[in-house]
Amino acid sequence: MSVKITFPDGAIKEFQSGITALEIAGQLSNSLPKKVLAAEINGEIQDATRPITGDATLKLLTWNDNGGKSTFWHSSAHLMAEAIESLYKGIKFGIGPPIENGFYYDIDTGHNTLTINDLEKIEKKMLELANQKSEFKRKAISKGDAIAYFTEKGDEYKLELLEGLEDGHITFYEQGGFTDLCRGPHIPNTGHIKAIKLMKLAGAYWRGDEKRKQLTRIYGVTFPNQQELDDYLKMLEEAEKRDHRKLGQQLEIYTFDEEVGPGLPLWLPNGGFLIEKIEELAKQTEDEVGYSRVRTPHIAKEALYIRSGHLPYYKESMFPPMELDNVKYYLKAMNCPHHHKIFGAMPKSYKDLPIRLAEYGTCYRYEDSGSLFGLMRVRSLQMNDAHIYCTKEQFESEFRAVNAMYLKYFKIFGIEKYKMRLSKHDPSKLGQKYINEPELWIETEEMVRNVLINSGIPFEEVQDEAAFYGPKIDIQIYSAIGREFTLATNQVDFAQGKRFNLKYINKDNQEEFPIIIHRAPLSTHERFIGFLLEHYAGNFPLWLAPKQIAILPISDKFMTYAEGVASKLKEKGFRVKMDERAEKIGKKIRDAEVMKIPYMTVIGEKEELNGQISVRKHGKGDIGSFSIEDFAVLLQEENKR
């Protein structure tokens, strides 16, 4: 009996039935079997050691394939579990999957307390066990036997996992002295794992449920050689350098103060400047396409948020109310109810629509203390908010226009790496997390999907991520250290119009509720500037840089000339910073470089004599001498956003 194997390049070869992918690799080349970690057989990733008994397509997976990597890391999680089990008694294991960069295993440490110091010990043990090149052995097992095994072992977590599995589809994997309930696949043997780094120790709720026991999660990453590990650690170090919290301090953008409160950033002058500049961009952009600017108070009565429906959903994340004359007032956590009241303040005709109300609104949200994160997750925030009230017929063009605005901004800021997500409701949570209008949900989700498809914007759809009042498009971005954030959001609201009794008179003299679009393409100042810091690694484009040109006189003999240069550049609209300190030029340059000021002009005897300036570009070095006029012309183009 033979089987026909189709390779990715289309080639078809015949092999003896029962041959494994690993054996096939051996027939193709001598070195290949050492690299094969798993096999994609008929589109499904499997152990490379499983016999192939029918015709199949085959792709051999190595470290260079995502499937190879994830199999490698999954096996590494098992290796770590083996090491932990051999070092400590009474450990119970939850789950141990591969993740984007490595793997983790959730464990119940029982009487042991693991600390960071244990990680090194576990790493050593893992290397020792990896060296034994233990094979991963797959074993189909009956549910009864599996239950017996883990009952004997006393691992209630595995027993709980088994409850959800169907008899006849249960497999164990064994390597060395460790057996785990596992679907697989795994690498052929532990010998492939050559470099190991256990990254961190953290708590994680069993099955992600905060009401259940918190287990200890150990994160790790492994590689097939030391070099790759070194490179990876170096990459992490580089990423840390562009962490907005570090840059925010270094470039004097913002600060926190314990007496002010957690999550309440104080914007330093450089940060204040960025805010002004971004706001200028938003106002200009919105003016051009027919938005009106409004302003609303930072607080409102409880009744407003009861009407909007926010209070029951979000009470926990609002600052507690203040009570005056028996009336409760809340700090606003969102601007929408205020804007709705503005819409409702005067009667509206269909001729007035669409109405687009914009405001950089300041909101306060009582985020969990544990979730605060630099500028990316704060408790006071200023949002690039606007609400568009339109008819059903106008919806598509309005929604498209909003998307176009997003793309315009992305172009201005050079944002290429993002993910658009259509966040939908979850039918099983209607009436709880989501407003109970099943048909309207389907209808609006379809409307949004169509706009995205018609505009040719790639997106993915995710359930159970919508706002309570309607579906939304979220723009997902990643922080320097890889954490995922929603940068901006674009939402459809079919509920609040009715709740606020917002009406317009249509052509037929009938009252109708408008559809409301909530949008915040520039996010909040906090998150957007946090993102920009990481995006640009602190090197803001010229138009946005708080200080554009550092004036660096070589000695105070040239101060008068330097001041003349500074005031001429200021007249031409540039933002200059004069360094009058009695420091050497090398020191002044260094300080300007550290502050990432885009241009430096060195001014000394030579310059004063021929009426020029020497220009140095940040990160590049000396770019030669210019007259002030020529320099201004040089910067003109770059200074446009």
Added chain:
RNA sequence: GCCGAUGUAGCUCAGUGGUAGAGCACUUCCUUGGUAAGGAAGAGGUCGCGGGUUCAAUUCCCUUCAUCGGCUCCA
């Protein structure tokens, strides 16, 4: 909010059961120097806050606050 770690000068960090140190930054003085750190002196800290143990606590213990790594959450 939960698990874990951390908290010493503006910043980065040493250190100790007998009330503290470095580098950078800051102030003053000297230096007037040509493309990433010139020199000297000085000033600056209730060792996060509160409590306990002790003759004595910055150090050991507890509480609390904040930050960090995760989890949960995220309008």
